[in-house]
Amino acid sequence: MIASFRELAAWTQKSQRPDGLWSCFVDEAGTPADTAGSAGIGAALAIGAHEGWLRTDALAAAQRCRRRLVAHLTPDGFLGGVAQASEGGESLQRGDYRVIYQMGMGLFAQLLATLNQDT
Secondary structure, three states, X not given: OHHHHHHHHHHHHHOOOOOOOOEOOOOOXXXXXXXXXXXXXXXXXXXXXXXXXXXXXXXXXXXXXXXXXXXXXXXXOOEOOEEOOXXXXXXXHHXXXXXXXXXXXXXXXHHHHHHOOOO
């Protein structure tokens, strides 16, 4: 399983956008970013690096993600920029419409907690 995780992590890191996030459809760079998905990917990379399963470049990718996600926090601490769940269909996810969604905040908290374990 760790070998598969490493392979998927390497593939995912290649899809990280210059702004540190990932597109809603990870392998389609032209789709807008999704902060919840990005937080989940960042958390997985950080956990993998922390456990020693991934190299330090995965940790660096997670840190870039964290820096960009902070810009999406609202003044009251909610994470904006989350792609709408599939209720509106794929066309909604491919568009620019983004929301605040607690699942994204939980994934961001996991990313922050993992990155802060060694500090």
